[in-house]
Amino acid sequence: MSAVVAPPSTSGWATAVLPFVLALVAAGIVLAVAGHNPFDVYRLLAVESFGGTKRIAATLSAATPLILTGLATAVAFRAGAFNVGVEGCVYIGGLAAAYVGFTFVDLPAPVLIPLALAAGFVAGSLWMLVPGVLKARLDVDEVVTTLMLNFIAISFTAYLVNGPLLAPGSANSATPMVVDAARLPRLMPPSTLNIGFLIAMALLALYWLWSNRTALGFETRIAGMNARFASASGINVPSLVIKMMLLSGAIGGLAGAIHALGSVGRFVAGFSPGYGFTGIAVALLGRGTPVGIFLAAILFGALATSGATIQLFSDVPIEIVNILQGMVMIFAVARFGWIFARRRTAA
Amino acid sequence: MALASALGTLGAAAAEKPVALIISQSGLGDQSYNDLAYEGFKRGLEATKLEGRPVESKEVVAQAAEILRRASDADFGLVIDLEYAHGEPMLAVAKDYPDTKYVILNQVREGANIASVLFQEQEGSYLAGTLAALVTTDTSIKGINAEPIIGVIGGTKSAGIDKFIAGFVEGAKAANPTTDVKVAYSNNFADPAIGLQMAKAMFEQGADIVYQIAGGTGMGVIQAAKESGHYAIGVDTDQDGIAPGSVLTSMIKRTDVAVETVIKDYAAGTFAGGKTMSLGLKEGAVGLSEMKHTKDLIPAAILEKVEAAKQGILSGQIKVWNVVEQGYPDYLK
Numbered sequence: 001m002s003a004v005v006a007p008p009s010t011s012g013w014a015t016a017v018l019p020f021v022l023a024l025v026a027a028g029i030v031l032a033v034a035g036h037n038p039f040d041v042y043r044l045l046a047v048e049s050f051g052g053t054k055r056i057a058a059t060l061s062a063a064t065p066l067i068l069t070g071l072a073t074a075v076a077f078r079a080g081a082f083n084v085g086v087e088g089c090v091y092i093g094g095l096a097a098a099y100v101g102f103t104f105v106d107l108p109a110p111v112l113i114p115l116a117l118a119a120g121f122v123a124g125s126l127w128m129l130v131p132g133v134l135k136a137r138l139d140v141d142e143v144v145t146t147l148m149l150n151f152i153a154i155s156f157t158a159y160l161v162n163g164p165l166l167a168p169g170s171a172n173s174a175t176p177m178v179v180d181a182a183r184l185p186r187l188m189p190p191s192t193l194n195i196g197f198l199i200a201m202a203l204l205a206l207y208w209l210w211s212n213r214t215a216l217g218f219e220t221r222i223a224g225m226n227a228r229f230a231s232a233s234g235i236n237v238p239s240l241v242i243k244m245m246l247l248s249g250a251i252g253g254l255a256g257a258i259h260a261l262g263s264v265g266r267f268v269a270g271f272s273p274g275y276g277f278t279g280i281a282v283a284l285l286g287r288g289t290p291v292g293i294f295l296a297a298i299l300f301g302a303l304a305t306s307g308a309t310i311q312l313f314s315d316v317p318i319e320i321v322n323i324l325q326g327m328v329m330i331f332a333v334a335r336f337g338w339i340f341a342r343r344r345t346a347a
Numbered sequence: 348m349a350l351a352s353a354l355g356t357l358g359a360a361a362a363e364k365p366v367a368l369i370i371s372q373s374g375l376g377d378q379s380y381n382d383l384a385y386e387g388f389k390r391g392l393e394a395t396k397l398e399g400r401p402v403e404s405k406e407v408v409a410q411a412a413e414i415l416r417r418a419s420d421a422d423f424g425l426v427i428d429l430e431y432a433h434g435e436p437m438l439a440v441a442k443d444y445p446d447t448k449y450v451i452l453n454q455v456r457e458g459a460n461i462a463s464v465l466f467q468e469q470e471g472s473y474l475a476g477t478l479a480a481l482v483t484t485d486t487s488i489k490g491i492n493a494e495p496i497i498g499v500i501g502g503t504k505s506a507g508i509d510k511f512i513a514g515f516v517e518g519a520k521a522a523n524p525t526t527d528v529k530v531a532y533s534n535n536f537a538d539p540a541i542g543l544q545m546a547k548a549m550f551e552q553g554a555d556i557v558y559q560i561a562g563g564t565g566m567g568v569i570q571a572a573k574e575s576g577h578y579a580i581g582v583d584t585d586q587d588g589i590a591p592g593s594v595l596t597s598m599i600k601r602t603d604v605a606v607e608t609v610i611k612d613y614a615a616g617t618f619a620g621g622k623t624m625s626l627g628l629k630e631g632a633v634g635l636s637e638m639k640h641t642k643d644l645i646p647a648a649i650l651e652k653v654e655a656a657k658q659g660i661l662s663g664q665i666k667v668w669n670v671v672e673q674g675y676p677d678y679l680k
Contacts, residue, residue: 058413166503177435312417318405
């Protein structure tokens with residue numbers, strides 16, 4: 001059964017790792033031209049990412065939202081919906097969770113945390129309702145609708161934290177801090193690594209089960225690979241697309257909720273440094289598989305955390321790390337383009 | 348090689364531990380707050396012969412505590428933080444590193460090893476208000492009508508912004524009690540289009556000078572002044588040159604002076620841990636720009652009155668209302 005639908009695995013690990021290696025080489029050239037020794041820089045990046053438990057915790061902490069946004073993107077991709085609106089869900093979900101976290105201040109943690117996480121989950125899901133329905137029922141291009149919804153989400157939340165939800169006395173656009181009971185418990189204090197990471201890992205495991213062991217997961221994959229074939233086989237593709245868009249939005253909203261309750265402790269303007277967009281690269285580079293998403297998220301998380309801290313020890317500016325990150329994304333997408341072209345010729 | 352040697356010197360050799368400057372979200376190259384602070388950082392390091400590094404990250408808000416802890420673990424002696432959202436994380440981190448010194452700007456955080464830096468923006472804004480109120484009725488100046496109406500646009504309704512606005516209104520009323528100051532908020536710090544529309548609306552209502560305290564949105568205010576032949580007042584950095592002749596003056600906030608001073612104090616062993624540094628007109632940290640493009644348009648009598656107001660603040664005769672410390676005055680409720 002699985003042999004029929006599994007993508008040809010001749011390439012396997014090589015093509016998954018190749019984008020990263022190519023990116024390292026390309027960015028290494030940029031580094032050398034800029035007068036830095038690429039090997040020194042890469043060694044420093046590795047040390048700042050994985051050198052010791054504190055640094056590993058920082059990397060996992062930075063990877064947590066990316067696991068979730070990568071997963072959110074992959075879930076939609078699997079159903080054939082190119083959802084680029086996860087970023088907006090992060091904003092909406094983050095604000096919803098923060099609102100619960102600073103409003104229901106008398107609830108105990110075991111009630112408040114699930115409630116706040118659920119608020120993010122539901123808010124993110126609802127945010128994807130319209131593009132999901134438009135895509136499924138009217139065949140409206142989801143890339144356009146979800147991309148536009150990102151701008152609306154960012155502006156809408158910015159309006160709310162500039163006005164109705166602004167913390168009294170704050171000079172920047174932010175909600176009040178959530179109460180301590182709403183903060184996600186930390187795994188390795190004082191690191192910000194928190195149970196959000198475990199939630200993300202659990203969802204990855206569920207995703208593996210769902211995609212490999214359930215009928216819905218199988219149908220989704222069929223619908224994503226060839227919608228006409230899926231319809232002909234009796235699968236209700238529109239309903240599937242709506243479900244997966246809602247699930248994608250929910251996971252994106254959860255990413256925002258975990259970011260708000262775990263890391264930031266509130267919602268601020270400029271809440272997400274592009275987690276939703278990096279999530280697209282994570283999903284592509286990870287080839288939509290649970291292990292791949294995890295590794296890709298760790299990679300981008302490591303670049304984010306070490307990219308900041310290597311500046312303490314070297315003259316490498318943040319732009320170089322951004323270039324490296326951009327290179328990985330480009331090569332990840334280039335691979336995807338190849339698959340896309342192949343699928344199109346096959347269809 | 349350079350990398351390895353840098354690691355070596357940062358770790359041990361220096362008698363004084365190095366300094367880290369955490370850049371705020373808008374990043375270096377913003378031609379404003381961060382760049383200005385970085386200038387002061389470089390000057391401070393040069394004067395004290397200390398080592399130091401700026402840290403930039405687009406995830407600076409998300410990774411607040413991790414970055415602060417890393418700098419502290421890496422044996423930096425002084426961590427100067429430009430990111431406003433780092434107030435709470437700094438409180439938590441500073442407790443764990445009693446030997447590291449921290450500096451936070453534009454807010455007050457309690458802690459024996461934390462120094463807070465506040466600017467007396469109301470003092471500079473008072474002078475801007477005085478100047479605007481005197482100019483707005485002088486029809487000999489191009490683009491000025493007889494109406495005693497001026498405006499101010501804040502980025503958001505908050506105490507931090509209203510501190511500027513209250514000072515501006517107070518200065519204007521002191522110069523001419525009949526001045527009508529129109530106050531509005533853009534609820535946005537990054538959209539010039541909003542600033543343009545709001546400023547144009549004010550100009551249509553008879554205002555001829557509009558003070559902006561709205562970051563990137565304020566660029567639209569300056570644009571509106573240029574398009575309609577009226578005047579804007581800039582903020583934070585010397586914005587007079589953005590539209591020469593259309594920016595009456597700028598209320599400059601010398602973040603660079605603050606950062607430089609903090610580094611020098613640290614090197615001299617007089618770091619103000621647990622204290623709040625208040626930098627105002629007297630310290631040369633706030634004030635009006637030199638008005639390179641507009642000085643010749645304005646009658647000397649007006650400039651003299653502004654100078655008199657400045658002397659009044661310096662001597663303590665004029666005490667400008669501080670919204671953050673004193674709450675809201677009656678004229679701004």
